[in-house]
Structures are given as structure tokens and as C-alpha cells.
Amino acid sequence: MSAAERTRIDRYEPATIEPRWQRRWAELDLYETDLTDESRPKYYLLTMYPYTSGNLHIGHWYAKSPTDAIARFHRMNGENVFLPIGFDAFGLPAENAAIKNKIHPRQWTLSNIENMRRQLRSMGATFAWKSEVVTCDPDYYRWNQWIFLRFLEAGLAYRASSPVDWCPNDGTLAREQVEGADRHCWRCGMRVVKRELDQWYLRTTNYADELLDFSAIEWPESVRIMQTNWIGRSEGAEVAFTTEPDESRPGGDELRVFTTRPDTLYGATFMVLAPEHALVPKLTHSHRKAEVEAYVAAAGRETEIERMSTERPKTGVFTGSYAVNPVNGERIPIWIADYVLAGYGTGAIMAVPAHDERDFEFARKFGLPIRRVIAGPEVTDAEVAAPMETAFVSHGTEERMVNSGPYTGLPAKEGFASIVAMLEKQGKGKASVNYRLRDWLISRQRYWGTPIPVVYCDSDGIVPVPDDQLPVRLPEKVDYAGRGDNPLKSDAAFVNTTCPRCGGQARRETDTMDTFIDSSWYWFRYLSPSDSNAPVDRKVEARWCPVDQYTGGAEHAVMHLLYARFFTKAMADLGLVHEREPFKRLFNQGQILGADGERMSKSRGNVQDPDELVSRFGADAVRLFLMFMGPWDQGGPWSPTGIGGISRFLNRVWYAALDPHGVDAGDAESGMLPAGQDRAAGERALRTAAHRTLRIVSEEYAKMRFNTMVAHLMELSNLLQRYRGTAAAGTKAWNEAIRLMLLMLAPCAPHIAEELWSRLAEARGEAWSSIHTQAWPAVDEAAATENEREVPVQVNGKLRDRVMVPVGIGEAELERLVLARPKVVTALDGKAPLKVIHAGGKLVNIVVR
């Protein structure tokens, strides 16, 4: 097609058509969901709401374009789709910006939201904007407070003093918000230190076992494994040792330990207590006092990083006391060492150096005895007696017990059970389960979050703020005064209040809630965003929950996704909701990295701005390109080089739809039907291709395989291109193929599909009705079936020929045909076939010797 001819019809100009349709769709409320509509099945689709950083980057588009395509696909398939959007609007960056630019966090956040709304709209996505929630809105966070008060009443929230992870920027952190071997803050990267503080906790550990049960949800295995590991359930036993009396002390104190290896109890040669263990002062012998106190003090000063490093050699000191092993009455020394953690189990262990690597290292260093009590099936008596070079940790049905009194000779697994039973009988222990999971520390020492709704009264202690006084609002005027400190603390008008119980003077809690509280129930709020009676409308929730499909990044596997499950279960137990799982299906999309393969960040200067791409190529091209890049769960480095190919594809669709008879200049063949084809054959080929594509594409939308879905649309477009300008163009079959192409394109490239749809309707003189309200087309199976098929022919597994055969051909017939092929005859080289394999009509393999 020459330039002159091309101007005969309008060019494809995304910059003019896209905003026009976006406006039109919004005017028509095309994507607002009627939550009361019960005539169609519901489909609750949720994408993780963005943090209000101010700008969307290409990663947001990568996450949200396919999500929007899913929404549109399901809507076309007759479901009532709800795809809400909102903003995660509390958090430290707002405060940092406030300090730096002297702008109020609220103002910073709200203006960022304005910009992000504009950017999100430019995607042309089907978000139900009228259901939007913004978490820094008092109408939202008052329900954080309300739910917190219900948790408090139910004993699910409590205040406790313990050593906590403290980040100089973010204040205290939950356990899962501290990352890496160097123990840094997940958000700002600062190293954390330990501090002893009074803080608020939520009892996530109450739900440890239920959180391990994933039977009601379909989540990626990797996430389930991560959560399982994070919860870290260990089955074992608690064993009571008793302290020995000596010349200065009476003894008789009970020292309980947790062990996962009761089968090794005869191998315990010493005990180790965490330096913080309550019995340490009492057990310290007078002549060891100085040394022990110095060690405890040093351990207290150390940062977590030093203490937790596995590289560091073991340290510890002897207390001077001894304990008695309940199974054999043996007297073993009690040590303290910082490799034993105060916060896990009982804060004390029995050390079995022969069968635990850490205890082994410690015993070696301090010359403590190492006694083997478990041996593998091949180990001889002589070897059992020989000194050990490493700890032997395996214990299954193969391994047997040695040096274990009456248990000697038993398989380790049996010994485990027998010893636990014996301990229980004698009252010296019991089977016990421990979890790595800790309760969720939610207190944060900063301004821009939800105030924790309690006051402290000198006479009444901790008093919850009554419901009718909610929300406890953040004061508008904030004085940062240049300190990194929480400005609420120095805000007298906020802090000083009266006790709701006695009316006397009281102080408000100045800590605010972890922002993960906000995201732990936000999808419930989307269902009734302005309900002023309850956080969740149970009627609507009953119909719409759980979320059918949740999409978002894998980085939230053990934080947000675990908190959300905990909240849902706790809220269900409080009768606030019906469902015990928040998200039925989860999909983790991959992450888009910078062109350098590194995480996109302003400081690296590798951030791709989507606005710029949209103005150059159009939203449809950007969306399609992101979907085409590769599997959605894979992500990868950003490279814009391929986007031109997508533009070309959309252009070809444009001209095929509007100008079927146009022929582009090319070689002499163009504009002619393929050799041997008449118009009818061309039409048949078009119909077959269109319906086969529809069959595959429908499946790929459902399976979220967008990259191959786009590839198949391109194949169909290439075929249309071949017939464009031929006698088959503009025929009924051609128009059908175009129609199917537009319908298939509609979920992923909504603007161009709508534009062409409306132009074609106009050309036919029909009234417009949006392509996005059309039903997904049905495959014409008769058209999609071909009557000939190509069968590859192998000789000894090597491809030698291909034959076209009628579809229903019998094996004998096919075999005769194949053996007569010249290429096959040559390949056989006169040898007689030993065996002929028909792989279900898909392939023929002739085996010769």
C-alpha cells in the first residue's frame, strides 16, 4: 500500500482514540459493579493495591494489565466481575517527605494519589472506582481501631514487654519485617538493634496450626512452602531436668527444655541456657558470678546480627551448677551461651553434641564429652565406640539407638515415641509442639499510621477508647522539629486526655499501627466502602468472599499474605465475616527489573516511566507488550526494543479490519491466493484458522498464559495479512475472522478493539454497543476441524519425511503409505522394518536394526 493509498482511510492513532474511549466508558459506568446483582455468577478479582509513592512504574503496568484482561475475559463470559482499586496510603515515606520538603504527609499522599489515579486511568483498566478505599482516610482507619478493640476484648491483642527489633527509621518491627543475615529493615535497609520495650502484639500464634492448612485454597506451592517454613512447626517433647543441690544451694529447681530429639536423651552431656533465662542468676555459682554476669551483659549489648551469625565461633560460660538427666540420673553441667535463643521453646536446651552440629561445635570448643547414642545401620560396635569427627544427625527407621540403657537397639523412631511415653508416665515431660512463628508486633513509633485506640490511666491502667469515640484521629498539625522521633509524643493536645472509665487524667497511646494492618482486611472494605455501621457488610461479604483470584508480587509471601489469612480467621471467629480464607486463588506475577537486571529504583536511574511509553505507542501496545514478553510469573529485565513489533501487529489488525481489499506493495505474488486455492478454499482456511485460534486463545486466557495467547493472535493476523487484497478478503468468512479477532483482542487491547468494533458497526449501519459488553464467542467445532493432517515420519527416531493424510486414516493404511515414500525407502536402505510405532496418529516411527 502506498502512502497515498494509506491516507484513504484513517491511520491508527492511539493517542486520539484511547482517551476518548476512557471518557466514554467512565460516563457509562461500564465497569462499576452491581454487587446486588445475583443473576450472574460473581467473580471477585483483586490486585494488590499500590503504595502511594507518587508514580506508577512499569512494574505496576506489568501487574495490572493482565489482571484487567482477566476481568474483561470473565465479564465477556457472563460473570459479574468486581475489580476494585484503592491506595495503601499510610507509611513512612510520607513522613520522610514531610520532613524533607516541609509538606504535610496527608497533602503529600493525597496529591500522589491524584497523579496515580490519572496514571491508572490511562491504562484503560476496568477498575470499579466508586468502591475505592484510601487507608489514611479516617473512615477507613477508624475500622482498624474498631477491629483492634474487638481483638483486645477477645484476647487476641495484648501488650507485653520483651526485646524487640528496633529500626532507627521505622521504630519497632515485626519479626518477618527484619531480613537477611545482617538483620536489616525490610523497608529502609537500616540495621536493626534489640531493645526491651512495652509493645502491642496480635496473637498470630493462636492460629499457627490453622495457618498451616492450605486445603481450602489454591495457591502456588512456593508460597505455601514459604509460609509453612515461616510458621516452622516442630514436634518434640518438653523434658524436665532438675538442678543438683550443692554445698551452697539446695537445688531441686526444674529446668525444662524443648527437644525434637527425645531419642537422644541418653546422649545429653550438658545443658545450655539462653543468657536471658530467668534462672541464670539463681544457678550461677558464687565463684563463677563475675564471669557469668560479664557474659550476660555482653550478650545484651550485642546486636542481633553479631549474635545470630552462624559464622561466628560459639561462646559461652559455665554456671558452676549441675542438673540431673531424668532418664539416667546422670549429673551434667549447666552452661549459658548466646546460641540458645530466649524466645524459642523454653530458652534452654539439653545439648547432645553427638547428634547436633551446634552442640558438637560447642562441646569441641569447651572440651565437653561427646557420647554417641544413635548409629546408622552399617556402623559396627568398634565404630560406635570410636571418637566422632562430626555430628551424626540422621534419624529414621534405619538408624538404631546405642548406649541408651533399656532403649539400646531400638530404631530411633520407636525410641522417640517410647521415651516420650515414659517421660509422660513419670511426670518428667510431655510431647510438645513449638513454632518458629511469633506473635505479630504491631506498634510503630511514628506519626503517619493508625493511632492505637487506648489510653493509660493512673488508676485504671490500660483503658480502651469506647467505640463511640472512634476514630481516634491523627492531629492535623504536626511538629517534626527535626527529630526522627514520633511527633505524636510531643503533641500535648493529643497525648493528654481523660480516662473514659474514671474521667481522671490519662495519656493516649502514641504508637501507631503497622501499616500491614491496613492491608490485612482491605478487600472486605471494598465491598461496603462507606458503611458507617460496621467494617464489613456481612451480607455482601457472604456473597462475594472469598476473593476468587488475587494477583500480586511474590515479595508478600510471608508478610501481607500471612497477616491477611490471620485477620480473616480472627475476624471469622469474632463473627465479623463468614469466610476463613481471604483469597481462593493466588497468582504471583514476576518482577520487572531495570535494563541492567537490577531492581528498578530512582537511585539507580533505571526506572521506566510508563507515561512516556503510552504517549509514544499507546496504552494498548504497552499492555500487549508486557503480556507478550514472557510468562507472567517470570518478569525479567525491562527492554523496550520489542514494543515496535506490537505496534506493527496492531496496525495490521487496524488495516485488515478497515481496508480488507487494500494490497501492500511487495513482490508480484501479493494479492493473489496461494497456489491451487480458489476463493472457497481461502474462505475455508480463514474460518478454520479463526476458530482454531479462538479455541486456543480461550484456553490461554483461562490459564493466564498471555504470552502465547498474543502469539496466537499474531498468527491469525499474519494469515489475514496473507489473504488481504485477495478474493477471500471481505467475504463472510473474512468478516467473521475479523469479528473474532476483535473479540479476542478486547480483553488485552480494549481501546483499539472498541474503536474498530464501533467503526464496523457504523459501516453496517448498526447501533453501537460496547465490545466489552459482548459475549465471548463460541467455537464452531466443525469449522475448527481440519480434514487433512501432517504426520511426521521417523526412522529409528530420526525425522525423515512428512506426509499429508486424511484425518480419519487407519494405521494399516498409513503404514502402507509411509513405507512407499521415496525418502523412507532410502532411509530404510533395504532393511525390513522390525516394528512400526504409531503414536496415536501423531507420528510414525519405523524401527529397523
Added chain:
RNA sequence: GCCGGAGUGGCGGAACUGGUAGACGCAGCGGACUUAAACUCCGCGGCCCGCGAGGGCGUCAGGGUUCGAAUCCCUGCUCCGGCACCA
């Protein structure tokens, strides 16, 4: 160290449940159109040998199972994600 996942052309990637490796696209090359360029269109394209027909090799490496392996099994290497002394 432990637990996951992945290694396929110059690049992104495709290949159903063991059955034609490299779909689709990018970059590249040749051609048409153009005064010219861009755009657009037609064609070529794993590597090696060959004018060609064709042949040999080829999915991280090495071994195995099978008529047949990118796909299954064993051993090793590399990369990515998670965990960080949890007794």
C-alpha cells in the same frame, strides 16, 4: 548450610501428558516500493559441510531408561528466590 525454582538460537521466549526442537516477536540479512530515507510489504534465518538435493551435530555438562528425551531417573556445574544457630 537448608528449602524452593530455573538453565533452549545474537536476544525475549514456544514446545499438550515422553512424540516434527526453536511457534510468535525483537535484532540482523536480501529484495520490492521511494528521487532518497523513514514507513510499509515480500523473503531468508540454530550451528557445521554442500551449488543444490541432502547430510551431520544440537535444548548447561556427563551418564542412564525408552522405538523415541528439552521433557523421566542419577551425578555434577551455574544462576535466581526464600530462610539464617528455632534445639
